[in-house]
Amino acid sequence: MAEDGVVTLYNNAAITDTKKNPVSIKVGLTQMLRGGAILEVSNTNQAKIAEEAGACCLVITEPNRQGISRMPDPALIKQIKRAVSIPIMSRSRIGHFVEAQILERVGVDYIDENEVLAIADEFNFINKHNFRCPFVCGCRNLGEALRRVREGAAMIRTQGDLSGTGNIVETVKNVRSVMGEIRILNNMDEDEVFAFSKKIAAPYDLVAQTKQMGRLPVVHFAAGGIVTPADAALMMQLGCDGVFVGSEVFDNCSDPYKRVRGIVEAVRHYNDPHVLVENSCGLEGEMAGLNVTEERMEQFGE
Structure with missing residues (x-):
């Protein structure tokens, strides 16, 4: 990886110090x-529930996503920061480095350059080396993951469903794609790595490092459709280091603490069937609002 000192700033007036x-x-x-669940929250009450349930970090998002999605109101970030003691993450639009500058100044612990929001720049991602704050970026395959790492991402989030339906199929497909490409890379002869890095359009040095480590060179989480303890344990058993959980786990739920706590415990004990059974019991009623009905499927198909 490139050292930050050799990367130029956007301009001489940049408000960050590399x-x-x-x-x-x-x-x-x-x-x-690593080994934790990151919860998406949009108000102080949700943030407190997530903290009490054992979340390792919070992603602060706007409660209303209609229209153009942007970074959350800095006032909301400050309010939630005062209410909890665990790390805070917030989202910026892809390529919108000024939103990232604002988030860093507000004092978030991590910035998520997120494709769930509207895209500010269709061709360029943020140069994450220009910031003190660690960045999280999404991917759907190994090449995309390593390109984001070269730009300075310190965590990779393999992204699945973006619509908040609780459908995990896209997440499973993309996680298996990343892990499958890593296994193929691990079995390659050293001479084949050059051609493989060209094929997936990724920097050769990071491809070689991935082969040597047998995994991504940064922390790897999964996101999208993870709404049950079984979903979370599935992602962990597929090889992820942790999961992102959307704010839909708080919707239409009489006991969101129970649901969130079950997911947190499933991430921590993903190979223990007794813990998984215990934390999966009694959630059927809580999941009613996340069932993908035929009507909703037709709606998403339009």
Whole structure:
């Protein structure tokens, strides 16, 4: 990976200092989240429930997503920061480095350059080396993941369903794609890595590092459609380091704490069937609002 000191700023008036946090420190900060569940929240009450249930980090989002989705109101971020003691993450639009500058100034612990929001720049991602704050970026395959790492991402989020339906099929497909490409890479002869890196359009040095490590060189989480303890354990058993859980787990739920706590425990004990059974019991009624009915499927198909 490139050291931050050799990366130029956007301009001389940039409000960040590249010498504060080198890449190694940013990657170390994201390592603290391994083995945990990151919960998406949109108000103080949800944030407190998630913290009490054992979430390792919170993603703050706007409660109303109609129209153009942008970064959340800085006032909401400050309000939730005062209410909880766990790390805070917030989203910026892809390519919108000024939103990222604002989020960093507000004091978030991590910035998620997220495709769920509207895209600000169709061709360029944020140069994440220009920021002290660690960045999280999404991917759907290994090449995309390593391109984001080259741009400075300290955590990769394999993204699935973006519509909040609770459908995990896209997430499973994309996680298996990333893990499958890593297994193919691991079995390659050293001479074949050059051609493979060209095929997936990824930097050769990061491809070689991935082969050597047998995994992505940064923390790898899964996101999209993860709404039950079984979903979370599935992602962990497929090889992820943790999961993102959408705010839909709080919707139409009489006891959101129970649901969130069950997911957190499933991430921590994903190979223990006794814990998984215990945390999956009694959730059928809680999941009613997340069932994908024929009417909803027709709606998403339009």
